[in-house]
Amino acid sequence: MQSYTRTAVWLHWSMAVLVLALMVVGFSLPEEEGPARSLGIQLHKSFGLVAWALLMFRVAWRFTHRPPAPPAGLSPAQHRVAEWVHGLLYLLLFVQPLLGYLSASFAGYPMLWFGLELPQWGWKDREINHFFTECHEISAFILIALVVVHAAAALHHAFVRRNGMLRRMGVPLG
Ligand code: HEM
Numbered sequence: 596m597q598s599y600t601r602t603a604v605w606l607h608w609s610m611a612v613l614v615l616a617l618m619v620v621g622f623s624l625p626e627e628e629g630p631a632r633s634l635g636i637q638l639h640k641s642f643g644l645v646a647w648a649l650l651m652f653r654v655a656w657r658f659t660h661r662p663p664a665p666p667a668g669l670s671p672a673q674h675r676v677a678e679w680v681h682g683l684l685y686l687l688l689f690v691q692p693l694l695g696y697l698s699a700s701f702a703g704y705p706m707l708w709f710g711l712e713l714p715q716w717g718w719k720d721r722e723i724n725h726f727f728t729e730c731h732e733i734s735a736f737i738l739i740a741l742v743v744v745h746a747a748a749a750l751h752h753a754f755v756r757r758n759g760m761l762r763r764m765g766v767p768l769g
Pocket residue numbers: 607610611612614615657662677681682684685688742745746747749750760761762763764
């Protein structure tokens with residue numbers, strides 16, 4: 596059976612873990628200002644930018660390495676839906692950090708990446724900051740919904756239809 600390259604598999608699972616961790620940290624940031632919130636935001640921003648950099652590498656890898664042919668038994672329509680969901684996942688993985696960067700750019704704090712100062716794309720403005728924070732939150736919910744559909748489909752293929760779907764992504768199950 597054809598499968599993804601080892602690099603594609605590594606990128607898929609490391610980004611899945613990173614994105615889930617970013618969601619957990621993002622949603623559990625304390626509301627009130629203080630050292631816990633500021634440490635949480637610093638780590639969230641730094642690792643969020645790592646996710647964006649990994650995505651750039653992943654997209655470059657994807658363009659230069661063909662994915663395996665669809666598994667046997669998948670109808671053309673099902674394959675098209677899977678391709679759309681994958682495309683939307685890539686889009687959201689691109690947009691989500693971008694909206695976070697925009698939100699942080701209007702918060703009035705330095706844009707630090709593990710202590711290294713990066714350019715701001717804005718100035719201190721509470722309203723614009725809130726607007727982009729809302730967008731960042733909505734986009735997180737869309738990303739979560741897509742991941743749920745995507746993971747449910749992968750598990751259905753692996754354990755109900757038993758067509759080796761998870762094995763293509765490096766998991767020896769199903
Ligand atoms: C944040 C979480 C996740 C993201 C962002 C994500 C994203 C993606 C993307 C973009 C692809 C398409 C790869 C390509 O052809 O370029 C893919 C493939 C795949 N993902 Fe995920 N994924 C996530 C979590 C999961 C989970 C939890 C599972 C399993 C339960 C899973 C199983 C798979 C499998 C089996 C494939 C290969 C599909 C095929 O062979 O056509 N993913 N994923």
